[in-house]
Amino acid sequence: MSIIIDRSKRVLVQGITGREGRARTTLMLGAGTNVVAGCTPGKAGQEVEGIPVFDTVKDAVEAVGQVDVSVVFVPARLVKGAAIEAIEAGIKLVVLVPDRVPVWDAMTIAAKAKEHGARFVGPNTLGIISPGQGVLGMIGGKASSAKEWFNGPTPGRTVGVISRSGGMTSSCGYYLSRKGIGLSTLVHVGGDSVIGLPIPDIALMFEEDDQTDAIVIFGEIGGSQEERLADLMNQGRVTKPVIAYIGGKAAKEGTRFSHAGAIIEGNRGTHAGKVKALREAGATVVEAFGDLPDAALNVLSKLQPAGA
Amino acid sequence: MARLHEFQGKALLAEHGINVPRGRAVRSAEQARTVAEEIGGPVVMKVQAWTTSRKAQGGVVFAKTPEEAAGHGEKLLSMTFGSFPVAEVLVEEMLDITHELFVSMSIDDAAQAPLLLLDCAGGSGIEDRAATVTRLPVSATDGVDADEVRRTVEASQIDKSLHDELVDVICRIVDLGRTLEARSMEVNPLVTTGDGRIVAADCRMAIDDYAVFRHPELGIEIARELDHPATDLERLAYKMEENDHRGTFYFAQLPTAGAGDSRGLIGFHGAGGGGSMMSMDAVTNEGFAIANFCDTSGNPSVAKVYRAARVILSQPGLVGYFGSGSGVASQEQYHSAYGLAKAFIEMQLAIPAVIRLGGNSEDRAVAILDAASRMVPATIEGYRKDDTPAFCAQRFRTLVEESGGRPDGMTRHVPEFVNSNTAYSFPITGGTVWIDHDRCDRDAAGPIIEHSADLLELNDAGKPVLAASEEDVANKDSELIACEIECLRAGKPVIFVDLAIPGLDDSA
Numbered sequence: 001m002s003i004i005i006d007r008s009k010r011v012l013v014q015g016i017t018g019r020e021g022r023a024r025t026t027l028m029l030g031a032g033t034n035v036v037a038g039c040t041p042g043k044a045g046q047e048v049e050g051i052p053v054f055d056t057v058k059d060a061v062e063a064v065g066q067v068d069v070s071v072v073f074v075p076a077r078l079v080k081g082a083a084i085e086a087i088e089a090g091i092k093l094v095v096l097v098p099d100r101v102p103v104w105d106a107m108t109i110a111a112k113a114k115e116h117g118a119r120f121v122g123p124n125t126l127g128i129i130s131p132g133q134g135v136l137g138m139i140g141g142k143a144s145s146a147k148e149w150f151n152g153p154t155p156g157r158t159v160g161v162i163s164r165s166g167g168m169t170s171s172c173g174y175y176l177s178r179k180g181i182g183l184s185t186l187v188h189v190g191g192d193s194v195i196g197l198p199i200p201d202i203a204l205m206f207e208e209d210d211q212t213d214a215i216v217i218f219g220e221i222g223g224s225q226e227e228r229l230a231d232l233m234n235q236g237r238v239t240k241p242v243i244a245y246i247g248g249k250a251a252k253e254g255t256r257f258s259h260a261g262a263i264i265e266g267n268r269g270t271h272a273g274k275v276k277a278l279r280e281a282g283a284t285v286v287e288a289f290g291d292l293p294d295a296a297l298n299v300l301s302k303l304q305p306a307g308a
Numbered sequence: 309m310a311r312l313h314e315f316q317g318k319a320l321l322a323e324h325g326i327n328v329p330r331g332r333a334v335r336s337a338e339q340a341r342t343v344a345e346e347i348g349g350p351v352v353m354k355v356q357a358w359t360t361s362r363k364a365q366g367g368v369v370f371a372k373t374p375e376e377a378a379g380h381g382e383k384l385l386s387m388t389f390g391s392f393p394v395a396e397v398l399v400e401e402m403l404d405i406t407h408e409l410f411v412s413m414s415i416d417d418a419a420q421a422p423l424l425l426l427d428c429a430g431g432s433g434i435e436d437r438a439a440t441v442t443r444l445p446v447s448a449t450d451g452v453d454a455d456e457v458r459r460t461v462e463a464s465q466i467d468k469s470l471h472d473e474l475v476d477v478i479c480r481i482v483d484l485g486r487t488l489e490a491r492s493m494e495v496n497p498l499v500t501t502g503d504g505r506i507v508a509a510d511c512r513m514a515i516d517d518y519a520v521f522r523h524p525e526l527g528i529e530i531a532r533e534l535d536h537p538a539t540d541l542e543r544l545a546y547k548m549e550e551n552d553h554r555g556t557f558y559f560a561q562l563p564t565a566g567a568g569d570s571r572g573l574i575g576f577h578g579a580g581g582g583g584s585m586m587s588m589d590a591v592t593n594e595g596f597a598i599a600n601f602c603d604t605s606g607n608p609s610v611a612k613v614y615r616a617a618r619v620i621l622s623q624p625g626l627v628g629y630f631g632s633g634s635g636v637a638s639q640e641q642y643h644s645a646y647g648l649a650k651a652f653i654e655m656q657l658a659i660p661a662v663i664r665l666g667g668n669s670e671d672r673a674v675a676i677l678d679a680a681s682r683m684v685p686a687t688i689e690g691y692r693k694d695d696t697p698a699f700c701a702q703r704f705r706t707l708v709e710e711s712g713g714r715p716d717g718m719t720r721h722v723p724e725f726v727n728s729n730t731a732y733s734f735p736i737t738g739g740t741v742w743i744d745h746d747r748c749d750r751d752a753a754g755p756i757i758e759h760s761a762d763l764l765e766l767n768d769a770g771k772p773v774l775a776a777s778e779e780d781v782a783n784k785d786s787e788l789i790a791c792e793i794e795c796l797r798a799g800k801p802v803i804f805v806d807l808a809i810p811g812l813d814d815s816a
Binding site: 075076100101102126145163171191193223289 | 415417418420421422447448449486489491516518519521522553554556579580581582583585586605606607633634635636637638639640667668693696698
């Protein structure tokens with residue numbers, strides 16, 4: 001299988017009639033995504049690529065039935081309203097593509113999602129792709145490119161990719177594929193500090209996915225996502241092999257503006273701290289990004305083939 | 309983060325009903341004397357600088373008399389913290405402090421929620437007592453639970469008669485941070501005084517960059533955290549971004565003090581944070597000093613990439629231009645290639661450029677750059693996703709060495725038909741499109757119509773004219789610049805998209 005997106009998922013696009021919404025809907029359909037409806041206030045009755053457009057999420061759900069995922073392509077300042085609308089209409093997974101969403105809006109969405117038992121990816125995510133299954137968001141671009149760049153799953157040699165950098169999500173997928181490694185799903189968790197599903201949550205999903213043999217991480221300095229993944233590995237909740245690269249080693253330490261950051265994060269957040277935490281938890285951490293595919297290949301080659 | 313100075317934060321606290329020490333910020337020794345006279349007693353003087361060790365660096369002093377205050381003012385106003393010269397000194401009454409509290413709200417990324425840190429024996433050295441700090445959850449929509457704050461306050465040694473007011477003040481601080489969408493809001497210390505007042509003795513506040521647009525009252529000019537005062541170019545670049553939200557454009561200048569020992573100063577143009585960082589590492593490994601960081605990503609419009617390139621090229625002393633991002637871009641890379649080509653051709657690029665535009669339509673992107681290379685004095689080389697940043701950086705070094713590694717002045721070339729009476733023109737956002745109808749023959753009209761995405765059509769005389777309304781073409785810079793570059797490739801320079809940049813180009 002894969003995580004988050006596959007052919008069975010019924011997808012709604014919010015902001016489907018806008019510049020990005022329209023273009024990305026075409027590309028998502030091309031990648032196999034089952035887009036069942038779109039919405040833009042005031043545009044009910046229109047169609048985009050044959051997909052019916054509704055004024056509200058509620059109208060869309062009433063007309064087309066169950067929706068599993070909503071992908072949001074509206075201007076940043078309207079994201080909070082759009083996400084809450086989707087959550088209140090009962091959609092359990094929302095993908096927030098736009099950049100520059102105010103952090104208090106993201107926290108408000110998070111509170112609303114918890115209240116309704118919903119989850120979200122992003123904001124500021126390039127998206128999610130399960131090669132051969134479907135795309136949510138912008139990742140991969142043209143279907144022909146995605147097909148050429150990303151291998152589908154290969155039994156015994158398949159990784160799931162989790163990245164904190166949008167562009168590097170595709171890069172990881174491409175360079176891993178060139179080494180003959182299969183891909184279950186690639187997830188860009190989003191570039192902001194407050195995101196719905198950070199690295200540890202996605203890793204737990206890959207842990208449950210029977211097709212994923214190992215997990216590849218493109219981490220970055222700052223925050224505590226990588227350390228929290230290490231915690232999960234230490235607790236035995238993530239047992240699949242983890243291969244990681246942490247970007248930003250050369251970036252200079254930012255001057256801390258307030259004392260609170262140091263108190264909350266402790267010594268979390270630094271390049272050295274992340275590498276150490278992951279290595280001590282049993283992960284393979286490479287120093288150069290270019291070494292990631294070989295390291296993944298090496299780890300996969302040592303795994304017992306399924307059923308052996 | 310858009311940081312506010314202490315005096316700005318305190319003014320906001322005061323507006324929100326929280327006591328702050330009497331006093332105000334001054335910009336001269338004379339003003340320091342006046343404020344000290346008004347206060348009529350000993351004063352504390354604090355430089356307004358973004359640093360955590362202000363006191364240790366001599367930025368906080370005391371004065372007993374107005375004379376002394378003037379003398380200290382002189383000295384403090386000549387200090388520099390990091391790259392920031394001190395512009396303001398806050399002169400305030402000396403407080404008779406009984407108790408110090410640490411009150412700090414920030415964002416807990418793991419909890420996806422704000423968090424209030426509270427310590428009733430707060431103040432200096434708070435990091436060392438992290439374990440004793442009370443952590444209270446804050447609701448993004450409703451603020452902090454006053455009863456929880458009360459429990460923490462009641463467990464302290466502070467005089468009971470002040471508890472009600474303290475709880476109220478702490479809740480107000482949280483409220484202010486929430487209203488202003490602060491990423492961090494710290495009052496350290498909040499103090500109780502001998503005369504029974506509760507006063508915010510310090511204030512550090514940073515507003516979320518992405519929310520600054522909702523708070524014009526704060527007067528924040530550049531909603532970005534820089535480690536130096538914003539340069540003219542950074543201001544100019546920020547203004548462009550403010551007005552065009554199609555994709556991201558980030559520009560920051562870097563310290564160039566070490567450039568003398570390097571192979572030369574270069575303009576850097578990245579795409580995406582992670583890929584840009586790796587690409588900067590690669591070109592730094594080849595011994596170059598980087599003049600600026602720049603990121604255009606998230607499917608930017610062609611005009612945005614063009615403007616970014618123009619801003620980068622306007623920096624003096626560059627020996628080369630290096631562009632490289634993640635290498636496997638989901639966006640159509642020919643858009644970026646058109647933007648770069650336009651800037652390079654217009655400026656008649658005189659320094660070598662290496663551009664790695666891997667990803668969708670990379671072959672088309674490289675072909676556009678190859679064509680541009682033939683139209684400028686310098687060499688432009690385009691690369692794809694299978695070319696590593698390290699390889700591109702080596703290639704760049706070779707080209708810079710071959711060119712002699714000298715910086716060269718460049719001026720903008722605008723065709724003669726621009727602003728002429730005989731040319732056909734129409735406005736677009738941020739500029740004007742000019743078509744030289746006199747010289748636009750059938751061969752020139754071909755590529756224009758082909759790349760105009762039906763925005764232009766031939767009139768009865770066989771000349772390209774608008775097929776859509778001016779409103780419909782206002783944001784179609786990507787298509788129109790494609791027409792311009794394709795005409796140049798066909799050897800027919802008859803269309804020009806004039807996007808003169810205020811602050812860079814006299815004509816703007």
